[in-house]
Amino acid sequence: xxxxxxxxxxxxxxxxxxxxxxxxxxxxxxxxxxxxxxxxxxxxxxxxxxxxxxxxxxxxxxxxxxxxxxxxxxxxxxxxxxxxxxxxxxxxxxxxxxxxxxxxxxxxxxxxxxxxxxxxxxxxxxxxxxxxxxxxxxxxxxxxxxxxxxxxxxxxxxxxxxxxxxxxxxxxxxxxxxxxxxxxxxxxxxxxxxxxxxxxxxxxxxxxxxxxxxxxxxxxxxxxxxxxxxxxxxxxxxxxxxxxxxxxxxxxxxxxxxxxxxxxxxxxxxxxxxxxxxxxxxxxxxxxxxxxxxxxxxxxxxxxxxxxxxxxxxxxxxxxxxxxxxxxxxxxxxxxxxxxxxxxxxxxxxxxxxxxxxxxxxxxxxxxxxxxxxxxxxxxxxxxxxxxxxxxxxxxxxxxxxxxxxxxxxxxxxxxxxxxxxxxxxxxxxxxxxxxxxxxxxxxxxxxxxx
Ligand code: MN
Numbered sequence: 001x002x003x004x005x006x007x008x009x010x011x012x013x014x015x016x017x018x019x020x021x022x023x024x025x026x027x028x029x030x031x032x033x034x035x036x037x038x039x040x041x042x043x044x045x046x047x048x049x050x051x052x053x054x055x056x057x058x059x060x061x062x063x064x065x066x067x068x069x070x071x072x073x074x075x076x077x078x079x080x081x082x083x084x085x086x087x088x089x090x091x092x093x094x095x096x097x098x099x100x101x102x103x104x105x106x107x108x109x110x111x112x113x114x115x116x117x118x119x120x121x122x123x124x125x126x127x128x129x130x131x132x133x134x135x136x137x138x139x140x141x142x143x144x145x146x147x148x149x150x151x152x153x154x155x156x157x158x159x160x161x162x163x164x165x166x167x168x169x170x171x172x173x174x175x176x177x178x179x180x181x182x183x184x185x186x187x188x189x190x191x192x193x194x195x196x197x198x199x200x201x202x203x204x205x206x207x208x209x210x211x212x213x214x215x216x217x218x219x220x221x222x223x224x225x226x227x228x229x230x231x232x233x234x235x236x237x238x239x240x241x242x243x244x245x246x247x248x249x250x251x252x253x254x255x256x257x258x259x260x261x262x263x264x265x266x267x268x269x270x271x272x273x274x275x276x277x278x279x280x281x282x283x284x285x286x287x288x289x290x291x292x293x294x295x296x297x298x299x300x301x302x303x304x305x306x307x308x309x310x311x312x313x314x315x316x317x318x319x320x321x322x323x324x325x326x327x328x329x330x331x332x333x334x335x336x337x338x339x340x341x342x343x344x345x346x347x348x349x350x351x352x353x354x355x356x357x358x359x360x361x362x363x364x365x366x367x368x369x370x371x372x373x374x375x376x377x378x379x380x381x382x383x384x385x386x387x388x389x390x391x392x393x394x395x396x397x398x399x400x401x402x403x404x405x406x407x408x409x410x411x412x413x414x415x416x417x418x419x420x421x422x423x424x425x426x427x428x429x430x431x432x433x434x435x436x437x438x439x440x441x442x443x444x445x446x447x448x449x450x451x
Contacts, residue, residue, distance in 0.1 A: 002221055003240035004194045004288060007074060008061070011047065018070055020046040026053050029122040029131075036063045036293040040330075044069055045298060056120035062291040064135075064197060066298035071306055074197040075220050083325075086201075086220070086310035093211070094218030096225040102239025105282040108231055114281055115160040116245060119193075124294045125261030129164075129269075131157045132260060133245075134300075135292040137192040137203040138165075138276075139235050140173055140249070143180045148236070149173050150203035150213035152303075154294070155191065156257050161278040163191075164257030165249070166271035168406070172209050174272065177249050186248040188233040189276065194242025194290035196221060205307035232279040242287040246280040263304060263333050264406050265296030301330050312337075312359050320352055327375040328363075335364040335407060338375035343423050350396050353419030362404045367420045372432070384422040394421040 012019050020039075026032075032048060039045035045066040053060035065071055068079050077085040109115075121131045133155040141148050149172040156164035167174040180187040192199075202217035214236075218224045227236040230246045237244050258269040293299040305328045316323045322342035329336055337356060343349065349368045356366050369375065369384040396419035403415035424430075 001226060001240060002196045002198070002223065003238070004196055004242055004290060005240070005286070007196050008047075008049075008288070011070070011073075015070070015073065018044065018046050018067070019049060021049045021051060023051045026050050027055070029054055030124075030126075032060065032062045032122065032291065033124050033293050033295070033297070036066065036297050036299060039063065040066065040298050054120060054122070056289065058120065059288050060120050060122075060291060061288050062293050063299045064200070064290065065292070065300075065303040065306070068302060068306070071197065071201065071302060075201065076222060082306070083310040083313045086307060087314045089219035090205070090207075090216055090310075092219050093215035094221075094224050095212070096214045096218055096227045096236070098227045098229070098236060099239050101228050102226065103284040103286075104228060104237060104239050104241040104244055105231060106285045108280060108282045110232060110280045114278055116163065116278055116281065117157055117160060119243065119281075120289045121157060122291065125267060127267035128260050129156055129258050132294070133157075133163070133191065133193060134294045135193060135200065135290045136245075137195065137200065138173060138189050139192060139237060140176055140187055140189040141235065142172075142176055142209070143183060143185065143187065145210065147210055148212045148214060149176060150192075150199075150217075152203060154258075154260050155276065156260070158255070158275075161247070163245075163247075163276040163278060164255060164271075165274040165276050166257055166260075167274055168270065168272055175209070177251075177274065180249070181251040184251065186251050188235055188248050189246075190230050190233060190235040190237045191245035191247075191276070192237050192241045192243075193245070194288055195238050195240070198222075199225060199238060200303065201307055204303050206311050230280070231282060240284075242290060243281065243283040245276075245278050246282070247276045247278040250275045250277055261295040262406050263294075263296055263300050264408060265333065266406075266408050268406055268408075270405060296330075296333060298330060301328075301333065305334055308334075308360065312356065315359050316352065316355060319355060320348065322371070323352070324371045325375050329378050329381075331378065332365065334362045334404070337363045337366045338369065338378075338381050339366065340369050340371045340373050340375045342371045346426055349421040349423055350419065353396055353417075353421075354398075357398065357401065357417045357419070361402045363417070364403060364407065364415060365418045365420070367422050369422045370424055373422075381422070385420060388424050388428075389420060389422040393425075395419070396421070 198220035228239040254273040259267040398417040405413040
């Protein structure tokens with residue numbers, strides 16, 4: 001069965017250079033993020049394992065999603081095929097199975113024995129209000145239909161059994177919570193800390209409200225997710241989870257939460273100010289603590305956008321089958337998007353841009369390029385803008401549009417959209433200067449042998 005343990009041991013065996021293991025004792029809690037920040041410049045930043053971290057009793061792992069190649073490898077594909085494969089699997093959901101009990105509950109603590117502060121969660125940035133669980137998948141059930149939801153929320157440690165939560169994405173969990181609150185009932189939930197990256201990726205996906213993210217997780221994993229019931233709440237979690245926090249989102253309770261260094265690169269105290277009361281901690285005896293570096297760093301940005309990119313790519317291709325690739329570059333957090341396609345008529349670019357803004361209201365600036373441009377190479381996109389775009393002809397500005405509230409430049413969640421048409425205009429007569437492919441092959445070979 002695939003779980004975080006098997007993922008890590010397979011990665012070590014098959015891609016040893018993709019894991020950086022720090023065996024020296026590290027007592028500075030900011031070091032994992034500082035290392036991830038230094039590594040972010042690499043094409044393929046390694047996953048980080050701290051074996052002896054801040055006196056904790058388990059390995060501390062982070063930067064799992066910082067590399068697109070590693071994420072693709074984790075679901076059995078390659079970077080080039082990623083969007084295709086994610087969509088194929090999304091269309092073939094694989095429902096989970098339920099077992100009596102698995103390793104996730106080898107150790108069970110309830111009542112006064114619960115102390116979330118014993119777990120090696122760290123403070124990620126200097127401005128943060130405290131220690132946060134950042135790779136925390138919150139699992140809950142729709143209070144009316146019972147459909148499960150998996151989603152990420154930053155969770156601040158506030159006491160032995162108290163977590164501050166922001167349901168800031170205003171997604172399905174937020175909707176569940178409002179309905180539970182209206183009915184005057186707490187919303188039971190479980191927090192999964194550490195699962196196979198396929199499950200972690202599914203939890204970041206955008207799906208319809210009546211779809212269970214575990215079904216998609218199974219499809220991504222290539223086998224049904226094996227679930228077990230929680231000990232103190234009516235919620236199911238993967239039976240091989242590293243650590244599980246059980247509890248409830250308290251109704252009628254709001255408390256300050258944050259500030260926290262968000263994906264925008266800024267610390268923010270904007271929060272839905274929810275509270276989770278923890279009733280149990282269950283874990284494997286050999287548990288690994290899985291963190292996400294948070295902030296404006298690759299691990300956080302790739303996890304946040306990978307499944308969304310795949311979704312937007314598929315929807316755009318329903319209208320324009322010649323959309324070849326899309327990329328949300330890290331430089332633009334989740335607010336910039338580059339799209340390449342083969343234009344067949346004038347006017348299509350503005351149509352494509354409006355589709356994109358409608359599908360994802362986080363996108364603020366979108367650049368559309370021809371399909372000879374590699375949207376994953378930001379330099380090529382800038383070159384297309386420099387040579388194929390004229391601002392008086394090729395810009396589309398849409399005012400007063402909903403956007404993400406965490407954009408510091410927005411007016412409380414209202415902003416404008418900028419579409420940039422960097423495709424060649426009709427009647428374009430210029431040819432790219434190129435080199436013969438055979439000469440490039442020869443040159444690469446010579447460089448390899450002379451370096
Ligand atoms: Mn959902």
